[in-house]
Amino acid sequence: MKSSLKKAGILAGGLIALAMSAAPVFAQQVTGVLGQPSATTTIPGNSIPAPTPPFGGVIKETLEGSKVWWAPRIVPPKGAPNILLIMTDDQGYGVSGTFGGVVPTPALDRIANAGLRYTEFNSTALCSPTRAALITGRNHHSGGFGVITELSTGFPGYDSIIGPEDATIGRILKDNGYATSWFGKNHNTPDFQYSVAGPFDQWPSGMGFDYFYGFMGGETDQWTPYLFENNRQVFPWINKPGYNLTTDMADKAIGYMQGLKAAAPDSPWFVYYAPGGTHSPHQPTQEWIDKFHGKFDMGWNAMREEIFANQKKLGVIPANTQLTPWPDSLPKWDTLSADEKKLFARQAEVFAGYAAYTDHEIGRVIQQVEDMGELDNTLIIYIVGDNGTSPEGTLVGTPNQWTAYNGILDIPIADQMKFYDLWGSAATYPHMAVGWSWAFDTPFKWTKQIASHFGGTRQGLAISWPGHIKDVGGIRNQFAHVIDIVPTILEATGIKAPTLVDGVKQKPIEGTSMAYTFDKANADAPTKHTTQYFEMIANRGIYHDGWYANTTPPHGPWILNAPLPAPTDYKWELYNLKDDYSQANDLAAKMPDKLKEMQALWDQEAAKYNVLPLDNRSFARAVEPRPSTTAGRTEFTYTGVNPGIATANAPNFIGRSYTVTADIDVPENADGVISTLGGRWGGWGLYLLKGKPVFGYNMLTLKQYRWADADALTAGKHTIVFDYTYDGPGIAKGGSGTLSVDGKVVATGKQDNSIAFLEVADETFDVGTDLRTELNAADYTLPFDFTGKIDKLTIKLGPSQLLSADQLKAMDAAAKAKD
Structure with missing residues (x-):
């Protein structure tokens, strides 16, 4: 040797x-x-x-x-800092203790006490539009994100495509020598491009980020997340009892920064850290839920008063701010039954635990920066939420958010109480009642989705940069917007916005740097961001020099598919924000000329930034055809094992008849999933149990429909067919199913209803296995791989029956007019 x-x-x-x-x-x-x-x-x-x-x-x-x-x-300019950009999810202005809320947020306190708190920082009112604006420095319509990608349309401001002319801050910093990474929520990749076949130009790796670890859509189960590392789906929770993505994500970010420090200690980095908290599902670990036991028994009205008093005491709202009135459309706490109070208080305990848990893990990431000796050379930007607190849990909350997404808005309190002790665990996918959402947006009116009012758009913000921000613990009251973050980073790093990227001329950055506010001498300087439009699903607002005009929402976003007036018929309001921080005193009737001036300015900005045409459709927009690789297909064929296909690239069973045919070769007592789309929270599946064929349909956990053969298959080749006839036209109709084996009918049955709009998006379409959660825990648990061989799986779809013939005709006419 x-x-x-x-x-x-x-x-x-x-x-x-x-x-x-x-x-x-x-x-x-x-x-x-x-x-x-x-x-x-x-x-x-x-x-x-x-x-x-x-x-x-x-x-x-x-x-x-x-x-x-x-x-x-290639290196950045001398002295350019590291950048840690943090954004939490679905948290309004009144959530964090740093801005007067009742949820302690010590990590946010740390940044605020070492730097500055901002009291007039604004989002777009919805998740992916805010995130697109955050990473591009351009308005959300200007960057193609006038709405979330799941509701995208083909109009330029609404196609959910960040074009090559809108290079992200990740790309700009990478091109100037930064190591760039993204952890947590994405929601800026079109859902019709989640395929492993790409294209990947709209994935983080194609938007300038060297490393990505997180989830692609608007949300994911924190216990069994639909998770990607770069472009590959990963399953880190397997064989890890007690796993939770919130901690895993912090671990990954910490490990990544440690690796950078070891490999290139003098090279700066950019870490974009975007945890899922506190978007639904609210799923903290039990220890964090326990910390808030009994803390919300006072109810949402009393909590709102407490937050308002805290905010005045901290100076994060002006002394003359008025607490906006409680809306008549929401019940007051003292009108609720004992069970309602008990259930709703539990919902808030879990939400608060999730918010505190999220901040704790952010604190670990910040501590790692200090442990590496990099804190003094790091610009930390911590944004509390990408919009106001979410009202998507309905007026009464839900143990499974997918019921609300599909228009089921009134899960009985008695049924929800069965999950009381499990709320927030892996046995639930929960959200809370709207009363809490409104209260957590104190002192403002409205919630997430409402771009016309600050309850939907006002976010807490803290920025620290040791040695550069010397007015530590200071408060800044200048008006600002999420598009201002990119130019702030560029000014801090000394990097100029590029005019060309890959030979493509870049659109100007549309935000205004906030760096002028860092100087103590400018603490009270006039805002440099003097004009900003707002729009989301036809709710509009326009800020200009301390004035604000906005439309009145026709109804709350928690009411799905209620009739809406034409966008041109919305009522308008007018506020002087210099004297009225919370939009409490409408001046529209007293100052009609000023209102007209502001409306004209909104029209001007809307034309400039691709806001038009206004679109307040909800359901019709949800079923808008999109350019996925499966668009227009009615027949699908698979062989062998094919797991992990995203829902947008899978056969869509919603609102139509369908036939599933499986040609298989099995041993005696074969087991396993032949095919499934969905899991614990809803969906369908075809599988064998000890040789017996079963087709199951999980109606969003509300009911399990099941067709099963009484006899097991013999060893050898067989053909299983499930044929389903939908009782359309219409939404969420039921139907009749027939299960056949080798041409013989073995089971028939009726289904009372079906999923209305959205399959469970953080599940996947799997052939030959079931990747994430089981469809029916009474039948099987994972892993449950098919023990036979799939010679061919064929799925045939009938035409969509979600809409009537007249509705389909109208949509077709609209599409032709668009072309």
Whole structure:
């Protein structure tokens, strides 16, 4: 063995010597500590000292004119800081203790106390539009995100495509020498592009981020997340009892930063950290739920008064701010039954636990920055929520948010109480009642989705940058918007916005840097962001020089598919924000000329930024055709095992008849999933239980429909067919199903209803296995791989029956007009 190693060493030394002997006289470009090229020195090859053994040998021959040259390493300007950009989810202005809320947020306190708190920072009112604006520095319609990708349409401001002319802050910083990473929520990749076949230009890896670890859509189960590492689906919870994504994500970010420090200690980094908390499902660990036991028994009205008093005490609202009135459309706490109070208080305990847990894990990431000795050289931006607190849990809450997404808005209190002790655990996918959502947006009116009022758009913000922000613990009251973050980062790093990226001319950054507010001398400086429009699902607002005009929402976003007036018929309001921080005193009737002036300004900004046409459809927009790889297909064929296909690229059973045919070859007592789309929270599946064929339909946990053969299959080849006839046209209709084996009917049955709009989006379409959660825990638990062979799986879809013939005709006419 020693002799072999010795020979290998001699051989290696000889190869190196040979390589060196071929080197010419060369010019060596010396790189300084920041990677900038310095003087060029010409060194004769024969003058190089011979390396010590075992590498011996010298350059013996030269080729005149040949030079060694290395491209200079791209680095940021001298002194450019690391960037830690944090954004939580679905948290209004009154959630965090840092801004007067009743949920302690010590990590946010840490940043605020070491830097500045901002009291007039605004979002777009909805998740992915805010996130697109955050990473591009451009208005959400300007960047194609006038609405979430799941409701995208083909209009320029609404296609959910970030174009090459809108390079993200990740791309800009990467091109200037930063290591770039993204952890947590994405929601800026069109859902019709989640396929493993790509394209990947709209994934984080295609938007300038070296590393991504997180989930692609608007939400995911924190216990069994639909998770990706770069472009590959991963399953980190397997064999890890007690796993929760909120902690896992912090662990990943900490490990990533440690690796950067070890590999390139002098190179700056950009970490975009976007946890799922507190978007539904509210799923903290039990220890965090327990911390809030009994803390919300006072109810939402009393909590709102408490938050309002805290905010005045902290100075995060002006002293003359009025608490806006409680709406008549929401019940007051003292009108509720004992069971309602008990259930609703539990919902808030879990939500608060999730908010505190999320902040705690953010605190671990911030502490890692300090532990690496990088805190003094890191700009930390911590945004509390991407919109107001979510009202999507309905007036009474739900143990399964997918029921609300599909228009089931009144789960009985008695049925919900069965989950009281399990609320927030892996046995629930929960959301809370709207009363809490409104209260957590104190002192404002309205909630998430409502862009016309600050209850939907006002976010807490804290920024720290040691040595640059010296008014530590200060408060800033300048008006700002999420599009201002990119220009702030660029000014702090000394990097100019590019005019070209990959040869594509860039649109101007539309935000305004907030760096002018860092100086204590500018604490009370006039805002530099003087005009900003707002729009979401036809609710509109326009800010200009301290004035604000906005439409009145026709009804709450928790009421799905209620009739809406035309956008042009919405009522308008007018506020002087210099004297009325909370939009409490409407001046529209007193100042009609000022209102007209502001409306005209909104029209001007809307035309400028691709806001038009206004679209307040909900259901019709949800079923808008999109350009997925399966668009228009009615027949699908698969062979073998094919797991992990995203719902947007899978056969869509919603609102139509369908036939599933499986040609299989099985041993005796074969088991396992042949095909499934969905899991614990809803969906369908075809599987074998000890050789017996079963087709199951999980109606969003409200009911399990099941067709099963009484007899097991014999070993060998068989054909299983499930044929379903939908009772349309119409939404969420039932139907009749027939299960056949080798041409013989083995089970028939009726289904009372079906999923209305959305399959469970953080599940996948799987063939030959079931990847994430089981469809029916009474039948099987995971893993449940198919033990036979799938020769062919064929799915045939009938035409959509969600809409009537007249509705389909109207949609077709609208599509032709669009073309």
